[in-house]
């Protein structure tokens with residue numbers, strides 16, 4: 045009998061990265077099952093489809109001929125159950141499948157408010173393709189005159205990345221958006237008030253209303269239709285759409301039901317193996333039993349999923365490899381404001397790191413540098429409206445170079461397009477002045 | 486904004502009325518006046534469209550609009566453009582070209598007074614075309630400088646496109662023409678280089694250039710452009726110095742065609758066709774030119790018993806010069822994107838592409854592992870390059886066809902791409918997994 049295949053559940057970045065890397069190293073059969081879209085899509089690109097920048101097919105990272113050419117079998121179906129003893133999964137439409145090894149790459153699901161009427165028409169979240177389709181269905185077409193709008197105002201709760209993306213999306217259909225943010229500034233879990241102001245500036249420029257230090261406490265609905273929301277401050281807002289973007293949580297349903305050990309996520313060791321033999325978990329759904337230095341046990345970001353997929357592929361093809369994500373990095377875009385981060389930059393300074401800030405007059409560019417108050421070693425950078433060369437930032441972080449020395453060579457980080465007037469001279473000058481002159485030895 | 490919109494609509498109507506008046510009265514100042522008023526209206530419209538938006542490229546609705554998404558409007562525009570080009574190349578009398586010495590009529594007649602002012606004689610169909618072409622590059626160039634105002638690379642590039650079209654392609658040749666009344670004609674566009682300018686070595690052209698010292702200058706300059714300047718500049722900066730900064734075909738694509746850049750065919754099949762077709766054209770132009778030069782130096786009009794004119798020059802001019810570069814090249818903008826000719830046909834692009842691929846300092850650097858595979862770069866690459874395929878593998882983009890327009894880098898929402906010139910080492914790197922990248926860098 046032919047060898048059973050490697051089965052991957054989930055065709056997101058983690059599952060597909062695993063499939064690709066396995067194929068580079070082995071001829072074993074690979075089957076990828078997903079219930080979302082038949083071909084992999086780039087989840088961060090969902091917004092561009094709604095905005096008309098791209099069509100659905102454009103956000104598929106691989107040409108459709110890729111899968112056959114690489115002998116990767118794709119199944120568009122839902123896995124209903126998993127039997128780790130029999131090494132078998134059952135599908136919603138197809139026949140049960142047996143596996144040699146199984147990789148869970150089931151991703152996340154949107155967190156919910158837990159309020160009454162959360163299921164009425166008009167309450168949306170943004171994670172899956174069908175979430176996007178629902179938002180599209182509820183919206184009027186692009187370019188519809190204001191008098192015929194299906195939705196005139198929307199409320200979005202959650203001051204994070206996905207919330208701002210949803211705001212940007214709805215803005216392109218002429219919908220008035222109000223954002224309800226729990227903290228006193230945007231993305232409070234990651235950035236400080238200085239940086240929050242740069243994001244705020246973008247929202248102001250695009251006429252997005254923001255209400256800080258608030259949350260939605262009640263959903264008003266009539267006959268199954270959304271009418272508005274009530275905030276914890278008692279304020280009432282009428283709206284025809286409520287976007288719930290208060291974060292995501294690992295999608296552990298399948299694993300948990302089959303007896304695999306889960307906490308918040310599917311627990312995995314450093315080889316990404318779950319509590320069940322022959323079963324691995326990667327990407328958003330995985331929770332590391334122990335995080336590596338400076339990293340978290342759950343990291344619901346693209347890059348972590350990509351690296352976990354590539355790492356598990358090594359193990360599955362006979363080169364057992366532990367997961368080493370290395371130095372943290374990430375990026376995002378808030379309307380026109382690009383954001384990149386390298387290394388560990390905490391929102392607030394403390395005993396293990398202090399910060400230097402710079403921003404330009406128009407609040408379209410800014411930078412935040414983190415260094416250690418005793419050793420003066422450079423720890424990380426948040427860049428706003430400035431593109432930073434990853435190689436150089438990583439090199440400086442790895443070497444822990446002295447913050448003064450870093451400022452002398454900051455221009456090396458510059459990855460902005462040619463002819464962009466360099467802000468680095470002025471920036472370094474201003475940052476240098478913020479370093480306390482008498483520093484502890 | 487409402488008032489501005491009203492003003493430009495009124496100006497458009499006024500311009501139309503003046504055009505009508507011209508055909509009624511034949512007053513010679515009216516065409517230029519009408520063109521200028523329409524230009525002011527166009528610029529006001531660009532202002533009204535872009536100024537209220539915060540600076541930064543937005544492609545909202547591109548794939549919802551009929552005109553930019555190969556909808557019915559796109560097809561109609563494509564048919565209209567194609568029709569105009571067919572008339573221009575093969576039936577200029579439809580456009581009003583004079584027959585047997587009679588005065589011009591209709592469309593071409595509109596340009597007579599401008600032509601007379603510039604070079605002393607009535608407009609030819611090519612003068613009318615060149616004027617309109619330059620006019621469009623000017624107007625759309627200004628419009629797209631608004632659109633791209635947050636991006637200095639595009640501003641600089643568009644300014645150079647406008648300057649080279651207006652000065653090098655239009656005014657200098659027309660003015661030189663007026664100084665050399667009665668002298669033998671030769672092409673006076675300094676940037677129009679063989680093999681793009683395929684009749685450079687035609688006998689009549691070589692002969693005409695030799696009739697004056699200005700002609701000799703153009704002859705030497707033309708040779709030097711091909712043999713020395715192009716390889717050196719392409720080595721230093723990639724083919725972008727020409728294709729997206731200077732060239733007239735590129736200039737129209739980058740300005741007037743900008744709305745259609747996303748419609749180029751994508752994918753491996755298109756890439757394969759492109760590599761074959763563009764190099765075939767390079768071979769064809771070389772054979773045709775070799776035959777031409779053979780005829781010129783030996784004084785015959787035959788090669789291997791074949792007429793050089795009807796077996797080499799005429800078919801090349803018909804199929805490549807007219808059908809491909811003109812009619813399909815621009816006529817199909819809304820359907821196949823703006824760089825059909827540049828991608829699939831231009832022998833100049835093929836020549837520079839070989840240099841760019843194998844010996845140039847130019848590359849698009851991929852910034853570490855930051856790519857999220859979103860596809861904006863690939864979608865808006867007018868050359869149909871799958872930029873994402875490289876970026877998501879942590880690989881620099883080094884492709885013969887890249888014209889260095891820089892749009893991929895501008896539309897990338899994660900700051901992944903940068904056009905740059907640098908040392909040849911490490912320019913071309915193998916695809917890498919993110920884990921391997923982090924192992925070496927992080």
Ligand SMILES: Cc1cc2nc3c(=O)[nH]c(=O)nc-3n(C[C@H](O)[C@H](O)[C@H](O)COP(=O)(O)OP(=O)(O)OC[C@H]3O[C@@H](n4cnc5c(N)ncnc54)[C@H](O)[C@@H]3O)c2cc1C
Nearest residue numbers: 054056057058079080087088123150151327328344345346
């Ligand atoms: C709007 C948005 C924007 C984002 N932007 C960024 C960004 O800019 N940068 C960044 O780093 N990260 C971003 N993220 C996060 C990033 O997209 C995720 O971390 C990443 O996509 C997770 O990949 P994954 O492969 O682990 O899971 P997923 O991409 O979620 O893939 C899991 C798949 O498995 C399927 N599945 C689950 N259970 C089953 C089952 N039982 N049977 C069949 N199929 C199943 C799911 O339907 C899904 O298709 C964004 C996320 C969202 C929602």
Ligand code: SF4
Nearest residue numbers: 866887888890891893
């Ligand atoms: S790869 Fe980028 S710079 Fe090159 S042609 Fe395409 S979009 Fe322009």
Ligand code: SF4
Nearest residue numbers: 856857859860862897
């Ligand atoms: S636009 Fe940028 S992030 Fe998106 S696929 Fe291209 S390189 Fe990657």
